Amino acid sequence: MASARSSLSRDRRRAEMREFLRSRRARVSPADVGMPEGGRRRTPGLRREEVAVLSGVGVSWYTWLEQGRDITVSEEVIDAIARALLLNAAERGHLYRLAGLNPPRDAPAPAVPTSPELRRLLDSWLPRPGYVRDRHWNFTAVNDMAREVFGYGETDHNCLVSFFTNARYRTLHRHWAETAPQVAAGFRADAAHYPDDPEFDRIAGDLAAVSPEFAELWARHDVAEHTSAVKAVDHATAGTLVFDATLLPLPEHPGHHLILHNPRPGTDTRQRLEELMRRRSLVVAHPG
Structure with a gap:
């Protein structure tokens, strides 16, 4: 039973990973990341191969990740993808969790006077x-x-x-x-x-x-x-x-x-x- 729940949890994470990456990719234009438009586009946002290039990973590997396949993901790759998709701190942490990783801790905020x-x-x-x-x-x-x-x-x-x-x-x-x-x-x-x-x-x-x-x-x-x-x-x-x-x-x-x-x-x-x-x-x- 525990194994079945664990498998279901992984499946849900992969499904959420798939939809999350697609939605983030759709909102970033080539101009936002300093890339040429590259002709007419059928869908808004970056193409998968452009995200792969910006992240420094293979196109097939990134495609598998976005499809929710069971592949190993490192913190370095997650950070690279987060930068390519212009994710904010909350989105980056969410991506870490979807990949089954613990988000890195934020740097301590400086002490501030009481308002x-x-x-x-x-x-x-x-x-x-x-x-x-x-x-x-x-x-x-x-x-x-x-x-x-x-x-x-x-x-x-x-x-x-x-x-x-x-x-x-x-x-x-x-x-x-x-x-x-x-x-x-x-x-x-x-x-x-x-x-x-x-x-x-x-x-x-x-x-x-x-x-x-x-x-x-x-x-x-x-x-x-x-x-x-x-x-x-x-x-x-x-x-x-x-x-x-x-x-x-x-x-x-x-x-x-x-x-x-x-x-x-x-x-x-x-x-x-x-x-x-x-x-x-x-x-x-x-x-x-």
Whole structure:
């Protein structure tokens, strides 16, 4: 049964490959790729032999590929065909998958500052805590209540580093020891998405040198991916606060996440937060 399903999957890929290549070929004119028109054409787009020439493969081989025959395809050939057909990044990845190959990973996107829209969102989220972190878990924006509730100071620039080195955060976090393995495993899982980015190793190496707990956990090579968590903190003024934390990816900034904390139902966290926010406002309005 498994073999039959595998065969059916291959047949579907070949059928999709056939239609995909034909449709992409039809939309590219000879002029688009610097070739002469070559006389009257019965169908729009490039001819098969022109794609073969542009890709550096034999005409018969390319014909077999477009017909969906069972032939071996290399990454180099897929890249050559993608260039010949002027495929964009999404189409190139699709072609890789149709050929039964894993698409190459994209180069890491550069870190970008948090947009004014996201900063306004964080401010409007008050009195609930929220922040934005980049792919290396660096904070790019933190609202005032996140600093107050979790003990983040002006020297806290990285979520992972703060978790293991910020003594105030560690004291506040009710389940720090139980959560630490998940945090280290989450960072390793994120690093795996960017195998050519040395910054993850630098951050982990520097942190392992100053945090024995992190060094021990990092050496386990555990990985875990999650989009939600429950956080409980014992705040000196507000008392026990329990949150549902949700990680929301920001597609326009690959690797960046918006982390929002909502008072957990069944607790009085919302009321405690509102009272804490009121006290902070009074202190700001009447310092000293």
